[in-house]
Amino acid sequence: MTHELVLQITVLVLAAFVGFEVISKVPTTLHTPLMSGTNAIHGIVIVGAILVVGSTNSLLVEVLGTIAIIFGAINVAGGFLVTDRMLNMFKQRPTSRDDDG
């Protein structure tokens, strides 16, 4: 077991605790936007795909990696945009409504 692996596992475990802590604070009302938001966040695989394609000379890897880039970009662009669209639906009205209620 290399020292780097130990550090990676450290990051993983701490991120898991932070993740559970932060996510458990999200109200049920926002669970659908949370899921589409996490779709965007796992789009971070695009980073891996870019690094792979950027360092290869094999056509196979170029093709597979570019498909992975397309997939990752769908996640990032689609995920954040659709989450924004949904969250904006939650933003409206309560202030104007509270006045007459």
Place this chain on the structure above:
Amino acid sequence: MDRRNAFDLAYLACSAGIIFGLKQLASPRTAVRGNQIAAAAMAIIIAVTLWDSGSHNLVWIIAGMVIGGAIGAYSARAVKMTAMPQMVALFNGVGGGAAALIAFSEYHTATSAGLTLPNNQVVSTLFSAIVGCISFAGSMIAFGKLQELVTGSPVTLPGQKIVNAVLFLVILALAVSQFVSTQREGVLAIAMVLALILGVIMVMAIGGADMPVVISLLNSFTGLSAAATGFVLHNNALIIAGTLVGASGTLLTQMMGRAMNRSITNVVFGAFGTGSGDAGAAAGGAGGQVRATSPDDVAVMLAYARRVVIVPGYGLAVAQAQHNVRELADQLERRGVDVRYAIHPVAGRMPGHMNVLLAEADVPYTQLYEMDDINDEFGRTDVSLVIGANDVVNPAAKNTPGSPIYGMPVLNVDQAKQVVVMKRSMATGFAGIDNPLFVEPQTVMYFGDAKDSVLKLVAGVKTL
């Protein structure tokens, strides 16, 4: 500071940005900004990566980003809110697919160069490739089921459990072989194909009603495969972001499982949920008399109530009646009625789905009450108006120990002075069991399509 450290610090800053963005999702007021912060952090991560990777193969990279970005942006604009579960399933799938492709590419690069990867690299590569494939295939089937391209009822093979177990063991054996003998990408490719098959079989066997659990579970798988890719590529941003998604998916899976009183193993291996709401025998056999009512009676009952709690179910979403329900609520509020919405955690087809559908219809989120917040209020409620919901209001879950849903948390609609149940017919819900609520003395049934029925109520209340 050398170049590597600078990039890693940039990744760290952006990971913090993503966590901060997620934290802002704790309230609908700050959520929009949180999402923007996370998006900005992601944009910076991608820009830093592009810089890091240099100009080699830049055409491939940019082409991929433009194509994927365009597809993503278009679908984000075009998707209907009722179709969000499908979209999330699809997004889970492509994320898992991307992770698997990256892992395979790394393996190919190493083995074709004649390198032997260290064991820890092999573990993460195999994990990412196999879990990514299961997630990809499973998500595509989940998408097909939600989109009704594939039947919503569970489809099982003869000896399904044995087939699953054998597939799993073969995949495991292929994986182990990569440690004890020469590393071959062909073996990984076979393992990945088997993982795809396993993903298909597993999700085919799960009924449409269990989709909220399945989507959450696949979300978690995709996150974990992304995190494993981070191990492969020595990239902490991937590990952190992937783990966050894994944690989110796991938490939501647990919540959905609890809300449906099902364990995850039961959902994945049980083949219990049926896809159609019309399956099973008709209710009413519980010994009581079902009383049907007319729209005018219900309109009067609602208009002269002090408090009405609306319980929306998936039937309402299917009928696209959420806008009409809001219109009805507006009419009632104009008459001074206190209108609230009681949202069961599994109302809809994914976690929080009903909230989004109602928000789209301009229902203020301050009127949406979670189950635990409103369950004590039903005793002080004049009318519970149940629209297209069934199992989530079934009192058998509270007081009939033999019932299959006994123990499932339900809304206490039966404690209101009067209960109006709007349904298309007397068919049972997803769980296929009788609902004693329908024959209770305070309950009246109002049959019909949700949209039509609500429109009649709106008209009825207007004339009063």
